[in-house]
Amino acid sequence: MxxxxxxxxxxxxxxxxxxxxxxxxxxxxxxxxxxxxIVGESGSGKSVAMLAVMGxxxxxxxxxxxxxxxxxxxxxxxxxxxxxxxxxxDLAMIFQEPMxxxxxxxxxxxxxxxxxxxxxxLGRAARRDRAIALLNxxxxxxxxxxxxxxxxxxxxxxxxxxxxxMALACRPKLIIADEPTTALDxxxxxxxxxxxxxxxxxxxxxxxxxxxxxxxVAETSQRVCVHYAxxxxxxxxxxxxxxxxxxxxxxxxxAALPERASGRLLPSIPGVVPGLADRPKGCLxxxxxxxxxxxxxxxxxxxxxxxxGLALCHTPxxxxxxxxxxxxx
Amino acid sequence: xxxxxIRRVALTLPTFVALMFVTFIAVRLVPGDPIEVRxxxxxISPERLAQFRHELGLDRPVxxxxxxxxxxxxxxxxxxxxxTKTPVLHEFLTLFPATLELSLCxxxxxxxxxxxxxVLAAVKRGGVLDHAVMAVALTGYxxxxxxxxxxxxxxxxxxxxxxxxxxxxxxxxxxFEPVTGFMLIDSLLSDQEGAFWSAAQHLxxxxxxxxxxxxxVIARMTRSSxxxxxxxxxxxxxxxxGLSPLRVVGLHALRNALIPVVTVIGLxxxxxxxxxxxxxxxxxxxxxxxxxxxxxxxxxxxxxxxxIMLISGIVIVVNLLVDLAYVAINPRIRHG
Numbered sequence: 001m002x003x004x005x006x007x008x009x010x011x012x013x014x015x016x017x018x019x020x021x022x023x024x025x026x027x028x029x030x031x032x033x034x035x036x037x038i039v040g041e042s043g044s045g046k047s048v049a050m051l052a053v054m055g056x057x058x059x060x061x062x063x064x065x066x067x068x069x070x071x072x073x074x075x076x077x078x079x080x081x082x083x084x085x086x087x088x089x090d091l092a093m094i095f096q097e098p099m100x101x102x103x104x105x106x107x108x109x110x111x112x113x114x115x116x117x118x119x120x121x122l123g124r125a126a127r128r129d130r131a132i133a134l135l136n137x138x139x140x141x142x143x144x145x146x147x148x149x150x151x152x153x154x155x156x157x158x159x160x161x162x163x164x165x166m167a168l169a170c171r172p173k174l175i176i177a178d179e180p181t182t183a184l185d186x187x188x189x190x191x192x193x194x195x196x197x198x199x200x201x202x203x204x205x206x207x208x209x210x211x212x213x214x215x216x217v218a219e220t221s222q223r224v225c226v227h228y229a230x231x232x233x234x235x236x237x238x239x240x241x242x243x244x245x246x247x248x249x250x251x252x253x254x255a256a257l258p259e260r261a262s263g264r265l266l267p268s269i270p271g272v273v274p275g276l277a278d279r280p281k282g283c284l285x286x287x288x289x290x291x292x293x294x295x296x297x298x299x300x301x302x303x304x305x306x307x308x309g310l311a312l313c314h315t316p317x318x319x320x321x322x323x324x325x326x327x328x329x
Numbered sequence: 330x331x332x333x334x335i336r337r338v339a340l341t342l343p344t345f346v347a348l349m350f351v352t353f354i355a356v357r358l359v360p361g362d363p364i365e366v367r368x369x370x371x372x373i374s375p376e377r378l379a380q381f382r383h384e385l386g387l388d389r390p391v392x393x394x395x396x397x398x399x400x401x402x403x404x405x406x407x408x409x410x411x412x413t414k415t416p417v418l419h420e421f422l423t424l425f426p427a428t429l430e431l432s433l434c435x436x437x438x439x440x441x442x443x444x445x446x447x448v449l450a451a452v453k454r455g456g457v458l459d460h461a462v463m464a465v466a467l468t469g470y471x472x473x474x475x476x477x478x479x480x481x482x483x484x485x486x487x488x489x490x491x492x493x494x495x496x497x498x499x500x501x502x503x504x505f506e507p508v509t510g511f512m513l514i515d516s517l518l519s520d521q522e523g524a525f526w527s528a529a530q531h532l533x534x535x536x537x538x539x540x541x542x543x544x545x546v547i548a549r550m551t552r553s554s555x556x557x558x559x560x561x562x563x564x565x566x567x568x569x570x571g572l573s574p575l576r577v578v579g580l581h582a583l584r585n586a587l588i589p590v591v592t593v594i595g596l597x598x599x600x601x602x603x604x605x606x607x608x609x610x611x612x613x614x615x616x617x618x619x620x621x622x623x624x625x626x627x628x629x630x631x632x633x634x635x636x637i638m639l640i641s642g643i644v645i646v647v648n649l650l651v652d653l654a655y656v657a658i659n660p661r662i663r664h665g
Binding site: 054056083084085086087088089092093095097100101102103104105106114115118119150152163166 | 562
């Protein structure tokens with residue numbers, strides 16, 4: 001069953017130099033219990049797209065979508081009040097910076113209990129019991145004592161465990177994890193990731209994992225979306241993506257993995273993501289693409305079929321070889 | 330926690346010593362002494378003058394006078410007023426409740442209006458309300474207390490006849506012995522019908538005048554602090570829980586935004602007490618401020634020195650209390 005269904009999601013921000021399109025026509029489907037990864041460089045719009053789903057963008061953002069459905073309900077048509085009944089209950093989010101994402105003025109117990117009180121109307125004792133159970137679940141020792149702790153008394157890894165406990169509090173159907181391990185030590189990263197994946201499997205929760213770590217994607221997800229400059233350039237089952245990437249950007253990303261490097265120098269992608277001022281007319285990746293043609297530079301690319309990973313490309317790759325589509329179909 | 334308190338208290342001691350020295354010198358730098366002021370232009374024979382000076386100890390070297398004074402202070406003796414011949418401490422304590430009542434009302438007004446207004450301006454930043462609030466706050470902050478007080482008296486009391494011009498209570502219709510020294514409480518205790526209302530009415534204009542600057546400062550501080558906090562990650566977390574905007578702003582954001590505001594409120598006690606001197610003068614409010622101004626005119630050295638020491642002491646103690654309040658609302662300091 002499809003839990004989250006997004007079609008043509010676009011988010012633009014009002015800036016002093018005109019509107020900036022941070023997310024440009026993104027589609028996404030997540031089934032119940034599925035783990036989907038969204039990868040892309042910083043600034044590729046992956047976090048913004050998910051914040052739009054949560055309704056957490058600042059007022060400078062304009063969100064449009066042909067479809068924005070969650071659990072059979074149209075998020076776009078809801079009033080803010082109706083939406084708040086879903087957010088934090090059926091749809092939860094974990095953020096990148098655990099240390100600053102917890103309110104320094106309130107105890108861990110209070111912050112976990114808040115959603116329980118708001119959405120489930122649990123009493124004080126019930127909230128406490130549930131919070132202890134949650135802290136146990138996310139592997140925090142001595143949960144009774146930790147309930148009274150303030151965020152500054154916790155390490156980064158502990159804070160992220162608390163954030164996960166908060167997200168799990170009302171037994172959500174879908175969790176969005178926005179680079180949950182980026183701010184943590186490498187050793188802790190693996191623990192937190194294992195925890196997330198274990199909880200996702202045990203509870204049958206859908207999970208959208210935003211990351212820029214291809215290693216994480218390979219280990220955890222069933223399906224991958226690749227974002228570039230606000231656009232979704234490719235979507236494939238994980239196995240297929242790693243075996244045969246169809247978009248040149250995906251191929252370049254995979255080639256840049258240190259594990260795959262063969263020479264002394266690590267391969268990299270030349271150039272940077274285009275900004276507001278230097279947006280190319282055709283394909284947004286064309287200035288950095290090895291295979292770019294004149295047509296790529298001038299004409300926005302079409303979306304390929306599912307067999308080619310829905311690649312947004314004039315010349316999708318098959319086994320690393322660009323397929324010249326028949327000119328002007 | 331206890332060590333923190335002890336350290337903070339110990340740190341105030343040098344301040345007191347410096348303060349004692351500065352007030353003692355400053356008071357004597359003003360031309361004229363109590364005797365000259367009292368005898369006025371009629372003059373007095375040199376023998377009588379010398380006798381008076383000797384009686385008051387003013388003929389001794391200044392350093393000796395200072396040591397005597399310091400010795401007295403250490404023993405809790407603030408001296409005796411030259412004019413009224415009553416102990417300075419007693420006079421101060423008699424008058425202080427009036428000043429305290431006025432200052433508390435002004436501060437209450439400033440906090441009760443300033444904090445919500447600052448929060449609203451921050452939430453609606455860039456809007457009409459924000460600009461209006463900040464413009465009014467800037468005007469309020471720049472308003473000279475003297476001019477603002479006279480303006481309000483002219484408008485509200487004279488033209489519209491809404492409030493009394495001066496004093497603490499309508500003395501023609503009501504009289505009662507001071508019990509607490511707070512007119513609002515004493516008037517209630519006296520059981521005289523209308524007395525409380527009269528006292529409250531007398532408080533309105535002085536409180537507005539005295540509260541205006543702190544109100545402006547608190548509103549501006551709340552706004553900027555709130556703006557900073559509203560973009561914090563934990564505010565986003567609170568919204569991600571599906572909490573109501575009132576709870577997100579009023580609890581999660583405000584609790585954090587209040588930390589610097591409390592500091593500012595503490596710093597405003599100095600402004601309040603200094604402002605009270607002017608405000609009390611304008612409204613003939615029988616408090617410490619009016620008494621100090623009169624003491625300057627009479628060159629009543631002990632009263633002036635003692636009054637300034639006591640007021641400064643209060644400011645220092647309040648700042649100490651604010652530091653402790655800071656600890657109470659900011660867990661990061663508490664568990665350091």
